[in-house]
Amino acid sequence: xxxxxxxxxxxxxxxxxxxxxxxxKGIDLDIQRGEYVxxxxxxxxGKSTLMNLLGCLDTPTSGQYILNGKDVSKxxxxxxxxxxxxEIGFVFQTFNLLPRTTAIENVALPMIYAGASKADxxxxxxxxxxxxxLGDRMDHRPNELSGGQRQRVAVGRALxxxxxxxxxxxxxxxxxxxxxxxxxxxxxxxxxxxxTVIVVTHExxxxxxxxxxIRLRDGIIESDTLN
Numbered sequence: 001x002x003x004x005x006x007x008x009x010x011x012x013x014x015x016x017x018x019x020x021x022x023x024x025k026g027i028d029l030d031i032q033r034g035e036y037v038x039x040x041x042x043x044x045x046g047k048s049t050l051m052n053l054l055g056c057l058d059t060p061t062s063g064q065y066i067l068n069g070k071d072v073s074k075x076x077x078x079x080x081x082x083x084x085x086x087e088i089g090f091v092f093q094t095f096n097l098l099p100r101t102t103a104i105e106n107v108a109l110p111m112i113y114a115g116a117s118k119a120d121x122x123x124x125x126x127x128x129x130x131x132x133x134l135g136d137r138m139d140h141r142p143n144e145l146s147g148g149q150r151q152r153v154a155v156g157r158a159l160x161x162x163x164x165x166x167x168x169x170x171x172x173x174x175x176x177x178x179x180x181x182x183x184x185x186x187x188x189x190x191x192x193x194x195x196t197v198i199v200v201t202h203e204x205x206x207x208x209x210x211x212x213x214i215r216l217r218d219g220i221i222e223s224d225t226l227n
Contacts, residue, residue, distance in 0.1 A: 003032055004032065004067070004068050005054065005065075005165070006064075007028060007029040007030070008063055008064045009027070009062070009064070010024055010063035011024055011063050012024040012046075012049050012058070022219060023046045023049045023219055024060070025219040027046075027063070027219075029214070031165075032196075033196055034194055034195070035211060035212060036187075036196075036199075036210045036211045037199070037211070037214060038199045038200075038201055038212070039051065040200075040204075040207050040215045040216070041215055041216035042217070043202075044218075045216040046216050046220075048200070050200075051200045053065065054198065055090060056075075056084045056088060059074075060073055067164065067165075070083065086114065087163050087164040087165065088163050089110075089158030089160075089161065089167065090158055090167055091151070091166065091169070092154065092168075092169050092170075095174075097142045097150060097153055097154060097157075098142075099142050100141065102140060103134060103137055104125045104126065104129060104138040104139065107153060107157045108121040108124070108125040109157060110160050126138065128156040128159050129153075129156050131156070131159070132152040132153075132156045132186060133152060134153065134156065137149060146179070147179060148179035151171065151175065151183050155186060155187075155190070159195075165196045165198055167198050167200075168197070168200065171183060171187070171201075171206075172203070172206060180206075184206065187199070187209065188209060207227075208227065210227060211227050212224070212225070213225055
């Protein structure tokens with residue numbers, strides 16, 4: 001099997017005062033390389049917790065998570081930080097760009113952590129900005145860009161290290177409907193280029209673009225269907 005994500009019996013509990021809150025209650029999930037998956041669910045279903053685990057921002061209480069052949073469920077914080085930078089490209093609803101740096105510097109940032117030379121960073125960041133349609137905006141700062149352009153910079157930054165998965169959290173949440181459509185078309189292109197795309201969303205029209213929809217409810221997978 002060509003799985004990029006292999007999860008078995010993932011449980012995540014949180015201690016809240018004297019109580020234990022059971023958020024994920026034994027999740028099994030395989031995602032193959034090159035899939036386009038949407039994860040949906042109402043508030044409190046566990047989708048944000050699952051996204052944090054998939055993105056190596058958190059570790060499970062119990063269970064196993066193999067990402068691209070590596071068991072990340074037992075890794076230290078430092079090891080997880082390295083995996084995040086190398087294997088995962090994040091796209092957030094709020095863009096999370098550095099305000100005082102240009103588009104090209106924002107996109108190149110993950111490559112600094114990866115130890116790439118300045119020449120390599122610049123070349124790759126230019127290439128990625130061209131691919132997301134911002135070749136003419138490389139030297140603009142975030143406040144000189146529209147919301148859609150900022151999200152394109154964020155998508156470029158997610159792609160720059162050629163990660164195993166692109167993980168997007170409500171990527172159109174702060175955009176108007178026309179701009180949302182443009183960003184979703186960009187995700188289609190990224191998927192068609194062979195990338196594995198996982199979108200966490202509560203919007204049906206966003207999920208419709210994916211090829212597979214996983215719905216969570218009360219910490220378990222309620223349904224897993226192909227579009």
